[in-house]
Amino acid sequence: MTVDSLRVSDRTDRPVPNPRTTGGTTCQACGGPASWHRTVRGRWMLVEPGDWPTHHIPAGKRWRVAGDGTAVNLGPSVPSDTCRISHFDVCPARPAPADSSVLLALWRRHADAS
Template sequence: MLVGDVLAGMTAAVTHAARTGRAVPDARSSSPATCGACGAGAAWHRTVRGRWVMIEPGELPARVVPAGRRWRVAGDGTAVNLGPAVPSDTCRVSHFDVCPGRPAPTGSPVLLALWRGHARRVP
């Protein structure tokens, strides 16, 4: 494919988005990723503060996740740290809290179990 064709396609996509009011995929949507430290699959999400965090797939019961490590992914893909709040029964966790490339998490048997599960897969 010629570069000109690619540019034309991009312009068409942006024009279409502008006309329909629908957002083109951007930094706020999640993007699948593989952790460079351990090879686990997770998804990058942008936080409300503009930082990026890898969120583990799947949900956990919020009560087994320590306050401050509970995350929620908003409808637009933004990752929100819940702090001590428990707005629902379940929450997500950051891969950074359970990555075997980092020190084992303390204070939560569930996070430690996830950390060990990832560690088992690392050669």
Template sequence: MCAGCEQGGGGREPVLLAEVLASTAIELGSAARQLRAVPDPRGSGGTSCKRCGASAEWHRTVRGKWILIEPGERAVGSVPAGKRWRIAGDGTAVNLGSAIPADTCRISHFDLCPARSTSSAAVA
């Protein structure tokens, strides 16, 4: 308990930290199960781009959104910072931001799609 709760001067009933942590763990576990239970709205695994027809794979991001990732790995030097992705063991797509992985990374199909608008910056 915090010092204020121990002294009883806070005007509240003391709350044990173990009780707070236990209820929080239960709520977080329930939320995680619900997130895993949401099916992939785009089908499972590989698909093709509706614009250009190229093969790609849908992956959920760490923020719960979906991104179409190009198949295969690319040399880090060929992918600009901020466009580099890793696929975690559970299939989650993780944007590496400006981090420079040692060898290879993945890239979003949206950054390479030949059918994207011509105003978009090209990625080599």
């Protein structure tokens, strides 16, 4: 490690989420449990804990967390019975999801708990 790289790391004043961390965090908007994962496009998203029935989750909101921690959007495909979902789709600090009864039920559960 060079002096220059040390200086660069010193400038990092924001904590960077670790995609390999499975312990998770809490959503800053609602306090609900979730974990940060980086998508294949390099953006960070909060993933809701647990697995959800894929057929009840709208296409485009189905996610899978790869072995290296990367969040992969499944699109309309149904590769398995369960999938992961983004916390952003069920965060009670955001508008209620209108396209899925499962997501809406989860949103309501979070809203009651917060």
